[in-house]
Every structure is written in structure tokens, then in C-alpha cells.
Amino acid sequence: MAGSNKDYYEILGIDHNASDADIQRAFRKKARTLHPDINKAPDAEVRFKEVNEAYEVLSDPKKREFYDHYGSVDGYGQGMPDMGDIFGGFGGFDFGDLFSTVINGGAGRGAHAARTDGRDMGAQIRVTLAEAATGVSKQIVYNRLAPCETCHGTGCAEGGQKVTCATCHGTGEVVTTQRTFLGQMQTRSVCPDCGGTGVTIDHPCPDCEGQGRAPERERVSVDIPAGVSDGQQLRVDGKGEAGIRGSRAGDLIVTIAVEGDETFQRDGDDLHVRVEASITQAALGAKIELDGIMPDETVEIQIPAGSQTDDVVRVRQKGMPHLGREDRGDLIAHVDVVVPRTLTEEQRHLLEQLAETLDEKQERPRRTPWQRLRDALR
Ligand SMILES: [Zn+2]
Ligand SMILES: [Zn+2]
Known part of the structure; x- marks a missing residue:
């Protein structure tokens, strides 16, 4: 059972008049030295949990008041889960992540790899079974981001050139600093001005705004081989989304749907x-x-x-x-x-003769199929 008669003030190393800021500062200091990722002492984890527990209580004015009055938070808030559940396994939020971020000064470079290559695109072509048997050439018309025709995919207007992004100084990512109760936390994200490429254009192409790619209606002819099956895919190289300023384009992935046939x-x-x-x-x-x-x-x-x-x-x-x-x-x-639905006189006569010969062979069954046929036709 957590919480029973522990001196949270002593655990955090503060006196009973400590302000909220004092509590936060003390917790941060203790938590940093006791975090199990850093402190390999056998009791570090237990002490880290105690520090968390003390902070959880003392940083909440109502809990702190309750604790000051009763010397424990046992029974605080009816229907509350046992404190052990909350603290167990550092529950709630992930201290590990917070700490590695703070201590290492942010995640390593490449955590937000910039995406400049174009993505693959998908399309479907329907063919008849006969077309699947012979093979067929089909055209697909679709919209994609294609290399900009005005600037030939460079993103530069006439006389323009690539320059190092002023926002991220060419690193492709920006660092934002947030204040948290654990101190300052840095997060890195893709630079919004250069899209992570680290490069901008001083005179961007007006048609693609320096992206080097623009929406276009594309026509692609696809040769579908004889014998293709329903659901098979063909890859058309480079006909997916164009990359930013000449980066690798994605592919067009065509899924073949073979229609059902009335005969076969x-x-x-x-x-x-x-x-x-x-x-x-x-x-x-x-x-x-x-x-x-x-x-x-x-x-x-x-x-x-x-x-x-x-x-x-x-x-x-x-x-x-x-x-x-x-x-x-x-x-x-x-x-x-x-079986014929109608008979001419002659056909009927012939079938009756046939019926007699079949009757002889079959040792007089009650009604042969031929008799049933004859009856039905009467
Ligand atoms: Zn352009
Ligand atoms: Zn940038």
C-alpha cells in the first residue's frame, strides 16, 4: 500500500512551508538523479517511485491539504483507485520518454526524416475475361503531382536558385522548447519552410511555388499481359507522385480486376x-x-x-x-x-417405338423416363 504515513516532505527534502515552485524544483532534482535509466543503485527504482508519489500528493493543493491534516492520503477522495495502481510502473505518462528527451537534449537527428520522394499511387483497371486471355493495352487517366512543366521540376523561376533554408539553417528540422514540470523539454520537427529538405528557392517557380511538382491530369498506357488473374498488380515506374524538386517519383501500382464471364x-x-x-x-x-x-x-x-x-x-x-x-x-x-419440350408427330412416333424397345430391356419397370416424358407431352 502506497501512501501510508510516509513523510513526503522528507522524501523531497523540503520543509512544510515549501511553495509549489519549491516542490516542483525539489522533485525535478530528485527525479533526475533517481531515474532508473541513470541511477543503477538497487533501491533507485523504489526511491524514484516514492519521489513520484510525494510529488503527486504535494503538487495537488487538495491532496496536500488532506495529507497535512491526516498524515496520509489513505481514504482521500471516495472511489479513487488505490494509489499503488496509479504509481505502479510509472503509470499514466511515460517518464522514460520524457527523461531521455531532456537528458539527451532531444531525439537524434533523423527522428523526423524529411520526405521528399514521391509516394506510390494506386489505380485499378477492369478487363473482361476475353481481354485477360489475349492481353490488352489500356489507358488510365488520373490526377497526380507531376514534375512541374514550367520549371522542369527544379522549383526555380528564371534566374532563381537553391539557397540554404533560413529557418532551419539547412538542417531540415526545427527545435521547439517547451516548459514542463520536469524542466525545459525540446522537441524536433520537420522544418515547415523547407519541408525538411534544408533548401529553399530564392525565386520560386510561380506555378509550383518552388515545389517542382504540380497537379496534372496524367494518361498512362498499361500493357496487360495475357493470362493475367484477378487481383494481380503491375507497377508502372515513376508514374506515382513526383518527388519534391526532382527527388525520386513514386510508382503507379495498377491492380487488375478481371470481370466475370457469362459463358466461362x-x-x-x-x-x-x-x-x-x-x-x-x-x-x-x-x-x-x-x-x-x-x-x-x-x-x-x-x-x-x-x-x-x-x-x-x-x-x-x-x-x-x-x-x-x-x-x-x-x-x-x-x-x-x-429434353425437347415439344415434339412433331413423327418424333413422337419414333420415341414411342424407342420406348417400347427400352421397355423390353428393362423387365417392365412401372414407368420409364420415356413414359414419363410421353405422359408429360400428352
Ligand atoms: Zn515549377
Ligand atoms: Zn528549413
């Missing part, structure tokens, strides 16, 4: 397709032609005799091209046996 279902580089066969084609076997995925391509599908609905016929090398290769996946045809 893609599975990797295989294509699935449904092919309709009449009852006679299914029974006798047949050669069925259909349009392939490639332009003007006809694919021949050999349906074997006795085919049933959902039987599968695989045709090699008629699927999607493998990306970057000459060969292709397969076309996988799923048979759909189609």
Missing part, C-alpha cells in the same frame, strides 16, 4: 463451360462446337455415347493462357442433357 467460369487457368446435348446426342455421342475464349476460336467437344447431365469432358490447351508462357490451361465442358 475460371478456375486458375482452366475454364469451365456448360454444353447442351440433345437426348440423341447424349445417347449416341456427338461432336459439339462452341466458341472458345480466344478471338475466332472454335472448340470441338467430343461427347461420348451414353453421356449424362454433369458428365465432364476435358479439352486440353483450350483454357486461359498461363501467364508469361505459350501453353494454356484446359477447357472443361459440363454436359447438360436437354
Whole structure:
């Protein structure tokens, strides 16, 4: 239990009349020497916590009054969390960070690395499955920060030149000093006047204000290779955001979206397709032609005799091209046996004859599929 009957004044080395400023000064002095990052004595951490605790109480006028009266802050403020919870592990704020900042005089150079390179940009291109099969060239139109045409990316107006930034003297960062209860704290940030480059332009280009880049509507032609898959990405070098005054430009990253197709279902580089066969084609076997995925391509599908609905016929090398290769996946045809919805007199007669022959072979089943068909057509 923290807080019980400790002499906080003694811990901070001050007397009972100490002013708020005295308390703060005393705490700072103690905390600096006792911080566990500096003081390796075995009891340093415990004493550091005590100093924190004393400061926490004495720097708060109400707590200090309570403590002065009762000699302890036990029971101070109903419903308050146990003081141990607050102090445990230096909770609340991070002393470690505060101290390393103060002691080292600020974080090292490069903590706020200036960003002068352009960023990557993203775009999406939609292609049909047929376009994905053949490969296609597509144009993307988008807005980006492009190298300024007026100054050719230098950022200088005519006669202008680069000069060392007066605000940061070329370091690219500015240091601000804040007063805290721990003393002065320095923070470094990117120089607002030069954007961290350390350089400004004495006569900046009026079109880009010395940035060397300006918004522009860009057109980029993208060659999409045959066999591309949905979600694949292509990188177009240097077509992202331009860098500041000629720094490296980002890339344009194009994500390919391959649209679904009404006829073909893609599975990797295989294509699935449904092919309709009449009852006679299914029974006798047949050669069925259909349009392939490639332009003007006809694919021949050999349906074997006795085919049933959902039987599968695989045709090699008629699927999607493998990306970057000459060969292709397969076309996988799923048979759909189609029963005629209407019959001519002659067809009906022929089917009835057929039905009789099928009946003989099947030892008089109650109703054959042919009988059901015949009934349905009546
Ligand atoms: Zn310019
Ligand atoms: Zn600067």
C-alpha cells in the first residue's frame, strides 16, 4: 500500500512551508538523479517511485491539504483507485520518454526524416475475361503531382536558385522548447519552410511555388499481359507522385480486376463451360462446337455415347493462357442433357417405338423416363 504515513516532505527534502515552485524544483532534482535509466543503485527504482508519489500528493493543493491534516492520503477522495495502481510502473505518462528527451537534449537527428520522394499511387483497371486471355493495352487517366512543366521540376523561376533554408539553417528540422514540470523539454520537427529538405528557392517557380511538382491530369498506357488473374498488380515506374524538386517519383501500382464471364467460369487457368446435348446426342455421342475464349476460336467437344447431365469432358490447351508462357490451361465442358419440350408427330412416333424397345430391356419397370416424358407431352 502506497501512501501510508510516509513523510513526503522528507522524501523531497523540503520543509512544510515549501511553495509549489519549491516542490516542483525539489522533485525535478530528485527525479533526475533517481531515474532508473541513470541511477543503477538497487533501491533507485523504489526511491524514484516514492519521489513520484510525494510529488503527486504535494503538487495537488487538495491532496496536500488532506495529507497535512491526516498524515496520509489513505481514504482521500471516495472511489479513487488505490494509489499503488496509479504509481505502479510509472503509470499514466511515460517518464522514460520524457527523461531521455531532456537528458539527451532531444531525439537524434533523423527522428523526423524529411520526405521528399514521391509516394506510390494506386489505380485499378477492369478487363473482361476475353481481354485477360489475349492481353490488352489500356489507358488510365488520373490526377497526380507531376514534375512541374514550367520549371522542369527544379522549383526555380528564371534566374532563381537553391539557397540554404533560413529557418532551419539547412538542417531540415526545427527545435521547439517547451516548459514542463520536469524542466525545459525540446522537441524536433520537420522544418515547415523547407519541408525538411534544408533548401529553399530564392525565386520560386510561380506555378509550383518552388515545389517542382504540380497537379496534372496524367494518361498512362498499361500493357496487360495475357493470362493475367484477378487481383494481380503491375507497377508502372515513376508514374506515382513526383518527388519534391526532382527527388525520386513514386510508382503507379495498377491492380487488375478481371470481370466475370457469362459463358466461362475460371478456375486458375482452366475454364469451365456448360454444353447442351440433345437426348440423341447424349445417347449416341456427338461432336459439339462452341466458341472458345480466344478471338475466332472454335472448340470441338467430343461427347461420348451414353453421356449424362454433369458428365465432364476435358479439352486440353483450350483454357486461359498461363501467364508469361505459350501453353494454356484446359477447357472443361459440363454436359447438360436437354429434353425437347415439344415434339412433331413423327418424333413422337419414333420415341414411342424407342420406348417400347427400352421397355423390353428393362423387365417392365412401372414407368420409364420415356413414359414419363410421353405422359408429360400428352
Ligand atoms: Zn515549377
Ligand atoms: Zn528549413
